[in-house]
Amino acid sequence: MKKLIEVFLPLIISFSLFAESPAIVIHGGAGWFSNMSSDEIKDLKKGLKMAADKGFEILENGGSSVDAVEAAIIILEDNPLFNAGRGSVYTSEEKQEMDASIMTGKDNEAGAVSSVTNVKNPISLARHVMEETPHVMFTSSGAEKLARDNNIEQVEQSYFANPDRLKSLKKAQKNKKGTVGVVAIDKNRVITAGTSTGGMTNKAPGRVGDSPIIGAGTWVENNSCGVSATGHGEYFIRFSIAKEICVKARYQNKSIQEASTEVMNQLKEIGADGGVIVMDSQGNYAFAFNTPAMARAYKDASSELIKIYKN
Ligand code: ASP
Numbered sequence: 001m002k003k004l005i006e007v008f009l010p011l012i013i014s015f016s017l018f019a020e021s022p023a024i025v026i027h028g029g030a031g032w033f034s035n036m037s038s039d040e041i042k043d044l045k046k047g048l049k050m051a052a053d054k055g056f057e058i059l060e061n062g063g064s065s066v067d068a069v070e071a072a073i074i075i076l077e078d079n080p081l082f083n084a085g086r087g088s089v090y091t092s093e094e095k096q097e098m099d100a101s102i103m104t105g106k107d108n109e110a111g112a113v114s115s116v117t118n119v120k121n122p123i124s125l126a127r128h129v130m131e132e133t134p135h136v137m138f139t140s141s142g143a144e145k146l147a148r149d150n151n152i153e154q155v156e157q158s159y160f161a162n163p164d165r166l167k168s169l170k171k172a173q174k175n176k177k178g179t180v181g182v183v184a185i186d187k188n189r190v191i192t193a194g195t196s197t198g199g200m201t202n203k204a205p206g207r208v209g210d211s212p213i214i215g216a217g218t219w220v221e222n223n224s225c226g227v228s229a230t231g232h233g234e235y236f237i238r239f240s241i242a243k244e245i246c247v248k249a250r251y252q253n254k255s256i257q258e259a260s261t262e263v264m265n266q267l268k269e270i271g272a273d274g275g276v277i278v279m280d281s282q283g284n285y286a287f288a289f290n291t292p293a294m295a296r297a298y299k300d301a302s303s304e305l306i307k308i309y310k311n
């Protein structure tokens with residue numbers, strides 16, 4: 001018996017140490033970030049850090065990855081520097097229409113909303129869809145009604161008014177894209193991923209991108225990986241990019257870095273810009289993007305990283 005304990009105890013201890021190390025990875029959009037001042041870059045990094053700290057604190061205290069992902073995304077949605085919630089870009093009719101989704105690897109549950117115009121934090125409504133309804137996606141007026149009926153905060157459109165975003169609409173310039181996404185793994189080894197966006201600047205009213213599409217902008221399979229994407233949504237939908245990465249990792253036995261780099265390179269070849277954050281079931285993370293920059297952060301118990309540009 002003693003022998004058995006001697007043999008298995010170290011294994012049990014190392015497994016439980018491993019099993020208890022949560023981690024969180026975040027993106028704040030892929031793009032150029034070329035016309036930003038150093039103060040804006042600093043603020044962007046500060047925003048990423050606040051989100052990483054909040055999400056990680058929840059995980060470290062034993063909270064679920066669903067709680068961590070929602071809380072981190074709310075921080076980014078409330079920050080006007082990101083293209084989600086408060087900082088959402090304008091449609092061609094000078095309004096905001098927001099999309100968001102969340103998926104958790106526990107039971108492959110998912111929730112999403114698209115084209116919401118008055119919901120303060122679309123990620124919270126997506127979570128509500130996942131947890132409190134038998135459906136996966138609600139859109140526009142039906143989604144607003146769901147929010148109203150369930151006391152999920154709604155605000156006037158003026159809350160989203162943003163002179164900088166309006167300027168970039170007017171120029172319709174190829175600008176930074178600051179969609180936000182978070183993937184987290186908790187102490188119970190459940191991976192959750194979430195994505196929230198205002199979509200693409202100058203989009204046609206009613207246009208829906210990849211961010212609320214399960215498998216395209218957000219995907220989790222607990223035995224492989226979780227992904228949140230950002231970029232030219234139409235391509236991410238057509239090639240089911242988020243799911244493609246986990247499937248590649250699983251069936252081709254590739255690391256998540258190899259799988260995601262390969263997929264981003266393939267997208268580049270067909271002219272699609274974007275990036276992804278990925279986390280696997282061991283808590284390894286990967287960033288991959290085919291643009292000059294992607295706002296990104298990672299945090300676990302012993303390390304933290306916040307970056308915008310390639311190197
Ligand atoms: N993927 C988003 C969309 O197409 C935009 C982005 O990530 O920048 O709506």
